[in-house]
Amino acid sequence: MNKKIWAPAGIAFSLALSTLGGVTSAREFAEKKTVPDVQTIVENMSIEEKVGQMLMPDFRNWQEQGESKATGFIDMNSEVASIIEKYHLGGVILFAENVVDTEQTVRLTDGLQNASKDLPLFITIDQEGGIVTRLQTGTNLPGNMALGATRNKNYAYQSGEIIGKELSSLGINVNFGPAVDVNNNPGNPVIGVRSFSSDPDLVSKLGIETIKGLQSQNMIATTKHFPGHGDTAVDSHYGLPLVSHNKERLRSIELVPFQKAIDAGVDMMMTAHVQFPAFDDTTYISKKDGQEIMVPATLSQKVITGLLREEMGFEGVVVTDALNMKAIADNFGQEDAVVLALKSGVDIALMPAQVNSLQMEKNITSVFDAVKEAVESGEIPLDQVNRSVTRILELKVKREILKPGKVAADTPIDKKILRALQVVGNKNHLKKERKIAEDAxxxxxxxxxxxxxxxxxxxxxxxxxxxxxxxxxxxxxxxxxxxxxxxxxxxxxxxxxxxxxxxxxxxxxxxxxxxxxxxxxxxxxxxxxxxxxxxxxxxxxxxxxxxxxxxxxxxxxxxxxxxxxxxxxxxxxxxxxxxxxxxxxxxxxxxxxxxxxxxxxxxxxxxxxxxxxxxxxxxxxxxxxxxxxxxxxxxxxxxxxxxxxxxxxx
Incomplete structure (x- = not known):
């Protein structure tokens, strides 16, 4: 006999009573820490709910009705809440415009989670440490190349631990870091000091310790930019880079830190908008100028499914780099880029459409409908979608984002704020930050x-x-x-x-x-x-x-x-x-x-x-x-x- 114990709204979530030992209340269920039955959740989700889990927009700026222009989205409002609920979104990404101080950030993340009535959100951010940081009140740390200069594994772990503690206290549960690109091109315009080193073994050693530090705080760690953005001379924010090395070279240099991170249990992998003809030389016609271009890794089934999943054995969640970057947006267009990315085997399309007002909601509608149509037509196989959604929910369970007994798990907002104020940018973190910087x-x-x-x-x-x-x-x-x-x-x-x-x-x-x-x-x-x-x-x-x-x-x-x-x-x-x-x-x-x-x-x-x-x-x-x-x-x-x-x- 099955009895419904707890469920996110709109999703049937049943478990056998025998596995719960007779537990009947949601609070007791939570205290027993019974693991949610992800398979049952996925089986009872609609296509719309599944598609929503695979989309992760930003609300960096927002123009409310009646306002003259968009400004940094720092306070939760009913308009953004309606979009989260309507499209069953699985997550959002935050930027510096969203996280101006500690109390405000806690209130915003709390509001975002409360808007997700079905399943809790991935709330993500790029807090790499160093030159790529978003928190305006947090501990910035000296960055990856400074860690590389110290050669110190403990410093790498401490950096991950500090970032994990601060983000977690703010209600953020995914960090898009560390970057494990091997920076072996001195002319690289976008990686540089974001890389630990030009040596793949040093990158691997320090990258793994950073991952461990993040995960020690139950923070989801993300290695990027797969298969490697270190030997590029073009910034994919503005153009489409190409790495022309053969497979042997790529496997001995660029792929080494990613493989070691996979073996060490990294949670998530972010793709690179970079062409790798050694693995996939498939061509498309650019929508920008009609020229023939090679497919970038983000949109390549051979790279994402063939190389990353099948050859390298990654079973975690794959997220694209931002799909609004010119390397993708200019050449492939909004809807096609998202569909191609999901077809390639990625689980989450990051920043699939610009939405900074209700008037621009049509952008996310267009992408959502295009993905839904691709699933219903079989262009994106439903069983592939189910695998992606399963991976997403399993990671939410693993990192205690999705858990039974929401009432028992909730913490009053005032306590969350007090905790965050004690953690973010505290003296102990700043002291460690200074010591690492000096030794670098x-x-x-x-x-x-x-x-x-x-x-x-x-x-x-x-x-x-x-x-x-x-x-x-x-x-x-x-x-x-x-x-x-x-x-x-x-x-x-x-x-x-x-x-x-x-x-x-x-x-x-x-x-x-x-x-x-x-x-x-x-x-x-x-x-x-x-x-x-x-x-x-x-x-x-x-x-x-x-x-x-x-x-x-x-x-x-x-x-x-x-x-x-x-x-x-x-x-x-x-x-x-x-x-x-x-x-x-x-x-x-x-x-x-x-x-x-x-x-x-x-x-x-x-x-x-x-x-x-x-x-x-x-x-x-x-x-x-x-x-x-x-x-x-x-x-x-x-x-x-x-x-x-x-x-x-x-």
Whole structure:
């Protein structure tokens, strides 16, 4: 005899009484922690409910009726609730626009879950740590390449643990991280410091520990971007990248971290909008320009089902990267892209349609109807849909998102808020964040013992950096050292590269300075090189990111000023400054804004410059020479001890 014990609204959920030991109340059912019968749920779901579980839109911005424009969606409203309920959505993704402070975020996630009357939502976010973070009140951490510079598994675990604790306290249950791309292309415009390393084994080691840290907090961990976005020269937000390596090379480099993450039990896998002709050279006609293009991995059945599922044995949930990115949207169109992705074997279509008002609901309607029609016609087989929905619900059960006894499991909103306020960005997390960042600092040159700086009282320190928030981070960090009596009182002058050219005013500031700190932020090295020499006579405005700091370096050293070059983004840019006497990499460019340090990397670099911490990092990538591209300027594993001047051995 079967008796209905508990069910999400509209879904028949039956279990045999014998398996419950005679339990009859929902509360007792929850206390027994009986596992929901996913198979029974799926069997009783309508096609509409199944399709909804496979769609994950964003509500980054929202324009309510009567308002003149869309603004950040931060407060739950009946309009978004109606869309969640109407389309039986399985999840949503949040962005920085949605998570402006801790209490607000808890209230928003609570409202989103309450809107899902059938099944609880995946509430997801990209909180990788480092340069890709969304929480505006959270612990940002120094990022993956900084972790790679430390070589420290414990730091990777701690990073995952901190992110997991903070997200969980906010009501977010899926993190789209870590990125386990192997960044072996110095010109990569989108990955760079988001990667742990150019070495697949180091990426694997640190990636797995980050996953474990996340999962220790019951947070769903997602490896991305499968099969690998590390060796690309195009950003898939704007175009369609291609990786032309053969299968043997891909299996020995790009696929290694993904396979090891699968073996370690990662929950979710995010696809890459990248072409991999070695695995699938099927072509389509682009809707953008009518040209023939190869299918990207996200839409490839050979890659998702053949390679990832069948060959590599991944049994978890596969989610696409955002389908509104130009690599997909421009070439395939909204509805076709979603249908092709689901046909390929992915379980969830991320950001399948832009919906930022009720007037734009037609976009999600169009996608929903296209998928439903494809299922009903057999273009997307129903048994494949059932497998996807089963995987989705099984993961929700595994991570205690879907559980019996909702009443017993509920926590009052005030308690949720209090808990989150105690967890998010707390002092213990910030202390660990700073320690990791300091140990990641990598000293690459220190001729004439330029570092550490030891200024005398009232000496002048000039800070130059590409952007105002970076100047503020450097200046504020120096002044904090003064306030803490760790260095003598000094005069700090700061200037950003706002005019993008080296002027007489900049020269005057250097003339007046005793010490000069210059930040370098170069996404992709592109200096003018003639006969193996960087040609500084070419003042191309498009190369300002290289030209300005080089001009500052040359002038400061000509005037015998103590000068240090701080690489604040991809460390490859230090190759533009071979003549500098002191060079360091900090692996993170976010500065100080809105009353907080948005990354610990720059302050950690300042602490090193003034001798308040020792650089312990070693390069997690090779840095090729700009003037001799076939040669390495600094090799993988290189880093100097500031005291002895000798290479650090790890």
């Amino acid at each position: 600092i990598t000293l690459l040159k220190n001729e004439d013992k330029t570092l550490p700086f030891k200024p005398k009282k009232n000496e002048n320190i000039l800070v130059l950096a590409p952007f105002a928030d970076q100047v503020e981070s450097m200046s504020r960090s120096i002044n904090e050292l003064v306030d803490q009596n760790r260095i003598k009182k000094v005069q700090v002058t700061g200037m950003s590269f706002s005019e993008k050219s080296f002027t007489s005013e900049v020269a005057r500031l250097i003339d007046e300075a005793d010490y000069v700190i210059t930040g370098s932020y170069i996404v992709k090295n592109d200096p003018a090189v003639n006969d193996g020499v960087i040609d500084d006579s070419i003042q191309d405005s498009s190369k300002w990111a290289t030209a300005f700091p080089r001009a500052a370096m040359k002038y400061a050293q000509k005037k015998d000023k103590r000068f240090v070059l701080m690489s604040v983004r991809n460390p490859y840019d230090v190759a533009n400054f071979e003549e500098a006497k002191a060079v360091m990499a900090v692996y993170g460019f976010k500065g100080y804004s809105n009353g907080r340090y948005r990354q610990p990397n720059i302050p950690a670099g300042i602490a090193t410059i003034f001798g308040e911490s020792k650089p312990r990092g070693t390069l997690p990538v090779d840095i090729p020479s700009v003037t001799k591209p076939s040669e390495s300027l600094y090799k993988f594993g290189y880093g100097l001890d500031i005291k002895s001047g000798k290479p650090i051995k790890k």
